[in-house]
Amino acid sequence: MTTLLSPVREQSLAERISERLPNGLLATQTGCDGVSILWIAATDLRPTFAALKAAASLMLLDLTAIDERERTHRDGQPESAFTVVYHLMSLATRTDEVRIKVPLGAAAPTLPSICDLWPNANWYEREVWDLFGIHFQNHPSLRRILTPPTWTGHPLRKDHHARATEMPPYSLTEDHEAQEQDALRFDPSAWGMRRHSDHSDFMFLNLGPNHPSVHGVFRIVLQLEGERIVDAVPDIGFHHRGAEKMGERQSWHTYIPYTDRVDYLGGVMNNFPYVMAVETLAGITVPPRAQMIRVMLAELFRIASHLVFYGTMAQDVGQLSPVFYMFTDRERVFGIIEAICGFRMHPAWFRIGGVTMDLPNGWEGLIRDFLHDLPQRLDEYDAMVMRNPIFRARTKGIGAYTTAEAIEWGVTGPGLRATGLEWDYRKHAPYACYDQLEFDIPTGANGDCYDRIAVHVEEIRQSLRIIRQCVDNMPAGPVKADHPLTTPPPKARTMHNIETLIHHFLSVSWGPVIPPGEARASIEATKGVNTYTLISDGGTTCYRTRIRTPSFAHLQMLPLLSRGIMVADLIAILGSIDFVMADADR
Amino acid sequence: MTSSALLTIILMPFLLLALATVLTWVERRLLGLWQDRYGPNRVGPGGLFQAVADGIKILFKQDWIPPFADKGVFILAPAIGMMTVLLSFAVIPFTMGIGIASNLNVGLLFILGMMGLGVYAVVLAGWSSNSKFALLGGMRAAAQMISYEVFMGLSLLGVVMMAGSFSLHDIVTAQAGLWFIIPQCLGFAVFLLAGIAETHRLPFDLPEGENELGAGFHTEYSGMKFGMFFIAEYAGIVLISSLVTTLYLGGWRGPLLPPAVWFLLKTGSMVAFFILLRASLPRPRYDQLMALGWKVLLPLSLLNVMVTGTLLMLRASL
Numbered sequence: 001m002t003t004l005l006s007p008v009r010e011q012s013l014a015e016r017i018s019e020r021l022p023n024g025l026l027a028t029q030t031g032c033d034g035v036s037i038l039w040i041a042a043t044d045l046r047p048t049f050a051a052l053k054a055a056a057s058l059m060l061l062d063l064t065a066i067d068e069r070e071r072t073h074r075d076g077q078p079e080s081a082f083t084v085v086y087h088l089m090s091l092a093t094r095t096d097e098v099r100i101k102v103p104l105g106a107a108a109p110t111l112p113s114i115c116d117l118w119p120n121a122n123w124y125e126r127e128v129w130d131l132f133g134i135h136f137q138n139h140p141s142l143r144r145i146l147t148p149p150t151w152t153g154h155p156l157r158k159d160h161h162a163r164a165t166e167m168p169p170y171s172l173t174e175d176h177e178a179q180e181q182d183a184l185r186f187d188p189s190a191w192g193m194r195r196h197s198d199h200s201d202f203m204f205l206n207l208g209p210n211h212p213s214v215h216g217v218f219r220i221v222l223q224l225e226g227e228r229i230v231d232a233v234p235d236i237g238f239h240h241r242g243a244e245k246m247g248e249r250q251s252w253h254t255y256i257p258y259t260d261r262v263d264y265l266g267g268v269m270n271n272f273p274y275v276m277a278v279e280t281l282a283g284i285t286v287p288p289r290a291q292m293i294r295v296m297l298a299e300l301f302r303i304a305s306h307l308v309f310y311g312t313m314a315q316d317v318g319q320l321s322p323v324f325y326m327f328t329d330r331e332r333v334f335g336i337i338e339a340i341c342g343f344r345m346h347p348a349w350f351r352i353g354g355v356t357m358d359l360p361n362g363w364e365g366l367i368r369d370f371l372h373d374l375p376q377r378l379d380e381y382d383a384m385v386m387r388n389p390i391f392r393a394r395t396k397g398i399g400a401y402t403t404a405e406a407i408e409w410g411v412t413g414p415g416l417r418a419t420g421l422e423w424d425y426r427k428h429a430p431y432a433c434y435d436q437l438e439f440d441i442p443t444g445a446n447g448d449c450y451d452r453i454a455v456h457v458e459e460i461r462q463s464l465r466i467i468r469q470c471v472d473n474m475p476a477g478p479v480k481a482d483h484p485l486t487t488p489p490p491k492a493r494t495m496h497n498i499e500t501l502i503h504h505f506l507s508v509s510w511g512p513v514i515p516p517g518e519a520r521a522s523i524e525a526t527k528g529v530n531t532y533t534l535i536s537d538g539g540t541t542c543y544r545t546r547i548r549t550p551s552f553a554h555l556q557m558l559p560l561l562s563r564g565i566m567v568a569d570l571i572a573i574l575g576s577i578d579f580v581m582a583d584a585d586r
Numbered sequence: 587m588t589s590s591a592l593l594t595i596i597l598m599p600f601l602l603l604a605l606a607t608v609l610t611w612v613e614r615r616l617l618g619l620w621q622d623r624y625g626p627n628r629v630g631p632g633g634l635f636q637a638v639a640d641g642i643k644i645l646f647k648q649d650w651i652p653p654f655a656d657k658g659v660f661i662l663a664p665a666i667g668m669m670t671v672l673l674s675f676a677v678i679p680f681t682m683g684i685g686i687a688s689n690l691n692v693g694l695l696f697i698l699g700m701m702g703l704g705v706y707a708v709v710l711a712g713w714s715s716n717s718k719f720a721l722l723g724g725m726r727a728a729a730q731m732i733s734y735e736v737f738m739g740l741s742l743l744g745v746v747m748m749a750g751s752f753s754l755h756d757i758v759t760a761q762a763g764l765w766f767i768i769p770q771c772l773g774f775a776v777f778l779l780a781g782i783a784e785t786h787r788l789p790f791d792l793p794e795g796e797n798e799l800g801a802g803f804h805t806e807y808s809g810m811k812f813g814m815f816f817i818a819e820y821a822g823i824v825l826i827s828s829l830v831t832t833l834y835l836g837g838w839r840g841p842l843l844p845p846a847v848w849f850l851l852k853t854g855s856m857v858a859f860f861i862l863l864r865a866s867l868p869r870p871r872y873d874q875l876m877a878l879g880w881k882v883l884l885p886l887s888l889l890n891v892m893v894t895g896t897l898l899m900l901r902a903s904l
Binding site: 203205206226227314317318319320321324325328384388390391393394566567568569 | 617620621622623718719722725726788789791799864865866867868869870871872873874
C-alpha cells in the first residue's frame, strides 16, 4: 500500500527547462513529495518562463516566497536571504510538475513580474510583495493585498512580530486616525479606473465588504454606467488572520485546528492536505482504515459545503426557500459528523499518522440513512432550482469562460470542470484511498454559472457514491500509524518503562520533531485544489507553511467575467464561483 | 352623510393598518410552513402578537434622517406611499353595503390614478436618499412600475367593457352570472403579473432586490419611516388581492356564506398566493422583467382588448 505521493517521477519538464537556460541551473533538488525543484538565477527568470509558456499548457499553481534568513538546514541550496517559489503544473500529465526557485539577496529583493505571461501571477506577486517585501518590476499595480495599505513591515518576514503581545500597547492618536481615514478615501485612478468616459460620468459603487451577496467580507468596487458594469476591482484581505504566520508558531500538532478554519465550510477537508504534507516529511504511512475514514469524512464535508453553495446560489438570484431545505440536509450531515468527531463545523479530527479515534458504535446506520434520503431530496431540488425557467434565465450563458482561460487563471475544482475539462485532483494524482474508489468526474460544457452549479450538484451525488463504497468496504485495523512521529502517540505504548514515558511526554508536550525537508500535499478540496507546502527545519514547528487555496485564485478572475454585464449578473457569478473569504485571505 | 358612513371612514384605515401588520406575521408563519421551519411562534397565541411587538419596537426606534438626504422629500416619500394605498381602498366594495365610495363612477380610474401616484413614493425615496443603492432601486422602480401600469390599465379594459362601467360596485354586480376570471382569463393573468410588479413583491421585487441592492430604494430608511414603507407594501398586497377579488372573482358573491366572509376568503386566498409566490420563485433580471412586460404582456393585453371588443360587438349585433 503506497498512500503517499510516489517520490519517483519523470524529470521531463525539468530537463526541458534546464536545456533552455543560457546559464544553466544553479541547483536541482527533489522535495520529499517527489517534485523536482530547480534553482534558477533572477536574470534567467523571464526567458525561462517565456519558454515554458510557449512549450506547454501549464498552470501556475502557486507563487510564494520563503524567508531563508533563519533556516539552518539548507544543504544543496544556493545562498539566499529570500527565495521566490513558482509552482507550475500540467493538467495533462502528472510528470510535468516543477517548483522553480529564485534566490534573492536580503537588501531590496527584486524580481521581474510574470503577470504578462500568467495573468494569475498578479495577485500572487502582490501577496509576496505584501507579506515578504519582494518587489516585482513592471507589475501593473503592486499594492498591498492582504494587509491594510497603512501597514508597516512585511508580516511573513522572520523579523516581523507574530502576535500583538510582542508589540507595545495599541493607541490610536488623532494623527494616526486622520492618516487611516485618509487611506480609506476612494480614488478611482489608484484602482485603475476612470471617472468619465467621453459621453458620461461613471458611478462608483462599493459592493461590500458587508453586502448581503458577497458571502463574507469581500469588497468589489464597481464602475457603473447605469446598471451596466464597466469595470470591477475586487479588494480582499478583510478576513486575513495570518494563518501562514501562525503555522510558524504552533507545533506541528497544534496547528491542525487552525487549518479547519481556512475554508470554514470544508472542516476536516482542510486537515487533509496539512497532515498529508507532515506525513510526507516524516515518512509516515497511514493505515488503510484511517485512510478510508479520512476520505469518508472529507466527502461528507464536501456534501455539506456544496449544499451551502447550492442554497445560497439559489438565494442570490432571489429564490428564498431552497436554502432552508438544504440547510436542513446539512444539519443531518453535521449530525453524522458530530456523532463521529464530537464537533460540527471544525472538528480538527485528523492527526499526524491517522485520525483521532475509531468510529463510534452505530456510525454505519447513521450514514446509510442519510445515503438513502439525500438522493430523493436532490431530485426535488433539481425540479425546484435547476429546472426553474427563471433560474435558468438568470444563470445560463452568464459568466462563461473557456478551459484555456480557466487554466491561465489557475481555476481548479468545479469551475474548471464546468468548462468541459474532466480534471479532478482525486483522479489526477489519487491520494489516500481514492485510487480504490469508483466515481465519475461531472463536467459541464459552457463554463457558465449554470454549468458550475450543475457540476456542484452532480458532485454531491458522486460524493454519496464514494461514501457508500467507504461504508461498504471499511477495512479493519488501527486508525493511527505505528510510527514514532505519530501524534499524539498511542497511550498503550507508554507506561512500560521510563523511556516510553519520556517519549510520550515529549511528543505530547513539545510535539513531534519533524525531520528537515520540504513537502507539498494537494487535495481536491470543496472548491478546487488546496495545497499545503511545508518546510521543516528540523524543529517542533514548521519553518514555513504555505497554503494555496482555490478561492484566492478564483476571485482574481472576477474583473474578466464582470465587464459589460449587469449588477444582478455579477451577483449570480459571485454565487456560482463558490468562494469563502477565509479561504481567500487565510 | 350618515353616522355609520362616517364611522366606516374613520375605522377603515385603522382596520387596514392592523390587517397589514397582522399580515407581516401571517407571511412569516406561512413562509415558515413552506420552508420547513417555525417562523415567529413565541409572542402570544401562535406568535400572533409578534406583529404587535414588532410594531412597538419600530415605533420606538431612533428616527434617523441621513445628513446627506434631501430632508423634506425624504420624509414625504413614505407618507405618499402609505396614503395612496389607503385611499385606494375607498372605492373597494367589500359587500353590497360596506364600502366608502364603492359607487364612485370612476372607481377603477381612481385606483389606477392612486397607483400612478404611488410610484412617486418609491422614486422620491430612492432619489432623496442620495445613496447609490437607493438610487439604483429608485431607478428600477420608476421603470418597472411605470411600464407595468400600462399593461395593468390595458388588462382592465376588458373587464370595463364587459361590465360597461368604471364603478367597482357595478363591476361586481355584472358578475352575477359568471365571474370575469373565465371570460377574462387573459386579462386576469396580465393583471396579476402587473399587480405583483406594482406591489414590488418577489419575484418582481427588483426595486428592493436585497441580494443586489441591499434594500434598494429604502436602504437609508429606519424607524417608523421604514415601517410605513413596510406596512404600505402589505396594504398594497391586500389592495391588489381585493382588486382581483372584485374584478375577477365576483367580489362578495358566493353561495351559503355571508358576503363579507366570501370577500375575506377570496382576498385571503389571493394574499396567500402572493406569499406562496415569494416562497417559490427566483427573481428575474431587470432587463428580463422589462422584456417580459413590453414583449409579452403588452401584446397579450392588447389582444385581450381586441378579442373582448369583437365578441361584445358580435353579441350586440345578434
